[in-house]
Amino acid sequence: MAPGREEILEMHGLRRIIFDKMTKAKQIMPHFTVMEEVDVTSMVSILDSAKARNRKVTVTGFLARIVPSILKQYPYLNAIYDETRRVYILKKYYNIGIAVDTPDGLNVFVIKDADRKSMVEISAEISDKASRARENKLQLDEVQDSTFTITNVGTIGGIMSTPIINYPEVAILGVHRILEREGRKYMYLSLSCDHRLIDGAVATRFIVDLKKVIEDPNAIIYEI
Template identity: 40%
Template sequence: AAAPTAPTAAAAAPKTPAAAPAAAATTVSSAGTEAGPPAPAGPATRRLARKLGVNLKQVKGSAAGGRITIEDVEAFVRERMTQPAVPAAAPAAPGFGVVQALPLPDFSRFGPVEKQPMNKIFRTAASNLHAAWVTIPHVTQHDLADITELEAARRKYVKANPNAPKITMTAIIIKAVVQALKAFPNFNSSVDMQSGELVVKQYYHIGVAVDTPNGLVVPVIRNCDQKNILQVAAELAEIAGRARDRKLKAEDMQGGTFTITNLGGIGGTAFTPIVNYPEVAILGMSRTINHLILENGQIAERQMLPLSLSYDHRAINGADAARFIVKLSGSLTNFLELF
């Protein structure tokens, strides 16, 4: 899955790549700094543009009066990163603005090949995942959450209320994540290396990775702390349906503060999801497994949910990551506090 992203990587680089030629670099902006009247944008947007080497005169603003937002700059960068490489006339601005296009061998020398064009969603996801991987020092913390009673209660409720929004495990996880984010605010932040600040958000917009026939997308459910479990479940079903029907708008995939990716319906016991930049953490869910444990001297079977928490080590240390996932697991075991 990917970030967003991005939750699963679309392609892997060679283990020991040769140095890419200078002409293969893809620069975000080739026009240098702004000339003439400044483009309409706020201070935070300008800081991001400087960091990424973006000329704001080249960016189309989506806000009122053509004002350029942070999301506009990020979209501009993603688009440029997916374009074919062109020779660079001058060195790019330092930081996030250059993605090296590594040369590939002629695979047809070894046997038949088929070249399949990447669609727009796939190209965008690939660029986002690459940018996140080279920018963020990733660490992944794994745990097992005992959901025996929670899953039994969930199934019982769904069966007794067929006309109500279906409460899925993902919807429950969203509510549990919000509680953990409130207890550990650094997980609800972004790293601003230019200003040397951690931008901690006071809102809780949770992105959910959705696997569609056209690729991975990450729609966002906003203000999850202000919604009960039924509201979250209903909105999750609605926005996932629109994602699969290709009816999402750009704003449906913007503003997330934390991402969840659920591979439980497919299989696997653990994985390492890639953080959805500029967020600092992502939670992966795998298929539920049954464990035999010793409980009060007796062997008991418990239903366990594997959790994989990847995080940005610049913003989060290992001890806090362990505390976060323990808090999350505890919320699922003592689930009544979520409702």
Template identity: 40%
Template sequence: MSVIEVKVPDIGDYKNVPIIEVHVKPGDAIKRDDPLVTLESDKAAMEVPAPEGGQVAEVLVRVGDKVSEGSAILRLTSDAATPSDTKSANPPSSTPPPPRTETAPEPQSASGPGEPPDTTKGAAPRTPLPLGSDFGRVHASPSVRRLARELDIDLTRLTGTGEKGRITKEDVKRALSGGAGGGSGIPEIPPQDFAKYGPIETKPLTRLKRLSGPHLTRAWLNIPHVTHTDEADITDLESYRKTLDAAAKEKGYRVTLLAFLMKASVVVLKEFPEFNASLSPDKGSLILKRYYHLGIAVDTPDGLVVPVIREVDRKGIIELSQELGDVSQRMREGKIAPADIQGGTFSISSLGGIGGTSFTPIVNAPEVAILGVVRAETKPKWDGAQFAPRLMLPLCVSYDHRVIDGALAARFTRRLAEILEDVRQLVL
């Protein structure tokens, strides 16, 4: 039996990430992969798992501390370790398990259940804050302080509604809607006592939804969304896909339409580079990206997650299909690292397996466009001599109107349809 020092494993490019929860205390018996602490970066909430089982001898961190890769978390008495003096639980010769991550496209904040709904408290004007503002002795958690800095909210001017006057994320969000700037003039929905009308049940949102909600709200409020729709005749493509899929099943994976959508999107993104771009922070320039990392929306039991498939332009349909299957499985099991959701240039949200005729996907800022597809439908189409049954796929492209105008969006979507209608163009 010996005491080992457990350290933060590889968490990507993040440094000085605040600890928002400590799950263990001295004397606790833990098993391999049990959560030790939860970190909250600007992209995800990450649980750091135990590298092996044992008993917690000493906890070296507390809520609010900031850690990076290699920071010591706790000391663990382990039966499996080789007897020696205190040593690291993550030696260079072994690969530690990745932190379990609850993710979102670019989540910024979360709020806890049970906080007061009083909308008269906490409102304050937004004023530009100096870089690195830490708000002195303000009674607020590190994640609330970071959220306030990102939204230019002065915490010193807020009245906290949390325990002992603590400023909560709900207080910050109320200040955002009650002050000048982004979100100005949007009143809060007044609270109601639903129980007086009949039986109710309160079900807390998952952490994933609480993280993604503010990001989606911010993207919707800041981006002037427009959605252009079109249809692609995928009759021939679907026949070819089924041929590939039949062979793939015998090897343990599937070939879906999504892989073809990804390859076709890259072809069109190269022809229309404005769609594979982001606005500069000062909104005066367009940053054109010469790489093609596509975010793919994945439905999980806890909510929507958008992993990024990298270098799509360098991969074929088979390789993409295998990677999609692997990524989707890891996402649903919660086994994904922060790097897996970073660096996307264009996103695709497919509801084809569920249904619908069209929808408006929300642009995944800082991207400027997103493709949404729903279920294909067989329709009669005139071929010049008669009506023939054709499988038509609805395409819904939402875009940032500050960057892309309607005519360009129409050309982009029509070109995408043309490529899907003639799969041979994917190899040109």
């Protein structure tokens, strides 16, 4: 082979950590994914209303605040796998990992105790940490101890995905591009799970309950 026609790419630093976690997730955890179409017209209206009052709420911030309330009804989804002891540890706190695209590849920072924060607070924290993640300025404690992850690929353009679980967690929520149809706004959600712990029925009930809360404005009782 002539010089310059190949390049060897080695995994280092953050990319190596991601490499190892993704490998373990797929090698150890049998994945399955459930998907649901959600009418997000009311959600978008809430975000627009908040913006008009100079209170920025993002789609990811909105969901990161709602998801813990649903997780409380489905405790197996808010767990991590302890490979050494071969046990699952159910977490009684709700630290939501947020996947972000950076120049160095995928990174996941953590919104700790998301159930105790407002949507505005979470949205501001996401914006701050996403910016610092792209500059490689996050502290170690800001990327540790997540219990459930949200990945919003819709900010780039995807309408559907089957995310890989953020090991050692047992589930990850995929959020996708908002589409308009007949005057309404829709979005697909996908939930990938570790099938050893979580059955399809449980995953489907979770995503259906999440859909109900997003679609029903009367159910949005959280502090903006």
